[in-house]
Amino acid sequence: MSQEAAKQAGGGRQGTRRAATDSLTGMTLQEAKQILNLNEISDVEALQKNYNHLFEVNEKSKGGSLYIQSKVVRAKERIETELEQQGINVQQSTQTPDSDINTSQDTNSDSNTESHRRQS
Numbered sequence: 001m002s003q004e005a006a007k008q009a010g011g012g013r014q015g016t017r018r019a020a021t022d023s024l025t026g027m028t029l030q031e032a033k034q035i036l037n038l039n040e041i042s043d044v045e046a047l048q049k050n051y052n053h054l055f056e057v058n059e060k061s062k063g064g065s066l067y068i069q070s071k072v073v074r075a076k077e078r079i080e081t082e083l084e085q086q087g088i089n090v091q092q093s094t095q096t097p098d099s100d101i102n103t104s105q106d107t108n109s110d111s112n113t114e115s116h117r118r119q120s
Contacts, residue, residue, distance in 0.1 A: 025078045032082075035075035041082055044090055051076045 033041065036050045054072040058064035083090045 025074060025081060027074055027078045029078060029082055032075035032078040035071055036079065038079070041079045042088070044083075044088075047076065047079060047090075 029041070033039070036047060036054065038046055038050065041047070051072060055069060056062075058066075058069040058072065060066050060069070080090045
């Protein structure tokens with residue numbers, strides 16, 4: 001990471017850390033806030049609500065754009081990274097729509113396996 005990038009990110013240790021995070025995620029915090037239409041990143045409820053809405057309306061099966069959906073996911077990840085660096089745990093309070101689906105599928109496959117065992 002260049003010194004110029006750190007300087008643009010606010011200088012000092014925090015600027016260096018933010019520039020490194022921008023480089024890793026490929027997105028600045030400002031871009032992430034714009035994509036998810038957030039004024040404050042600390043509003044975890046709005047983060048989740050906006051993320052869910054944008055993720056769902058951009059579902060490919062609904063005629064949405066996988067590219068935009070990917071940008072929405074990356075924006076959420078960028079904000080979560082920033083919050084974690086500030087010491088705020090967001091993993092429990094924010095979930096992707098996919099994580100809800102996968103959890104229910106895992107539960108169903110476990111019960112199907114159990115019922116198959118009982119039949120044997």
